[in-house]
Amino acid sequence: METTSKAKRPISGLESHLGYWLRRVSNAVSGEFARSLHARRTSVAEWVLLRNLYEREQATPGELAEASTMTRGAISKIIDKLQAKGWVRSRVNPEDNRGQLLSLTPGGRRHLPELAKIADQNDEQLFACLDAQERAALKSLLSKLAEHHQIREVPVE
Numbered sequence: 001m002e003t004t005s006k007a008k009r010p011i012s013g014l015e016s017h018l019g020y021w022l023r024r025v026s027n028a029v030s031g032e033f034a035r036s037l038h039a040r041r042t043s044v045a046e047w048v049l050l051r052n053l054y055e056r057e058q059a060t061p062g063e064l065a066e067a068s069t070m071t072r073g074a075i076s077k078i079i080d081k082l083q084a085k086g087w088v089r090s091r092v093n094p095e096d097n098r099g100q101l102l103s104l105t106p107g108g109r110r111h112l113p114e115l116a117k118i119a120d121q122n123d124e125q126l127f128a129c130l131d132a133q134e135r136a137a138l139k140s141l142l143s144k145l146a147e148h149h150q151i152r153e154v155p156v157e
Contacts, residue, residue, distance in 0.1 A: 025126075030155065033122045037115065041085075045070070045156040047115050049078050050087065050104070054112055058103040060093060069153045087111060 014020045034044050045068075052067045053059055059067075065075045079102060082088035087108030093099035104112070127135055145151070 029122065029126050032126065033119065036118045036122060040114070040118070042115060043078075043081075043156075045074070045078050046082060047119070048154055048156050049075065049082065050108060050112055050115065053088065053102060053104055054109075058101045060099055060101060064102065067154075068156065070156065082108070 030044070037044060037047055048068050049064055052064055056063070056067075061072060061075050061079060064070075064079075065072045068075070070078075079088060079090070083090065085107075087105055088102055089105050090100045090102055093101045127138075130138065
């Protein structure tokens with residue numbers, strides 16, 4: 001029978017990791033937001049696409065895929081859902097007859113402020129314990145980490 005004289009190395013606890021805390025908070029923030037949107041029959045991916053389209057007035061599916069870091073296939077499925085809801089319309093791109101230009105419909109424009117309010121309320125509810133300076137510091141630190149690690153993906157899940 002062989003015994004080892006190696007001392008056990010201590011294993012760091014979950015709560016000692018910044019990633020643990022970041023994931024814990026992120027799950028709460030994104031989960032609550034997704035539930036609030038779901039109650040209005042909208043997904044986070046739909047919200048992201050609508051918000052990106054709002055900023056551009058009109059865009060091609062490829063431009064939206066690039067802006068939201070989603071595949072063209074995923075964008076196509078989301079566009080179909082938004083068109084079925086009557087929130088997005090498509091027309092032939094005059095610069096490329098094979099392509100399409102997407103824009104918000106009047107119904108989509110009316111619905112977007114309600115969704116934006118949900119996003120604002122979600123932030124307010126979950127970050128209310130932080131004052132303005134702390135919120136700015138947190139945003140700055142998270143932006144710095146994303147930039148340093150070249151994290152470009154837009155969270156849609």
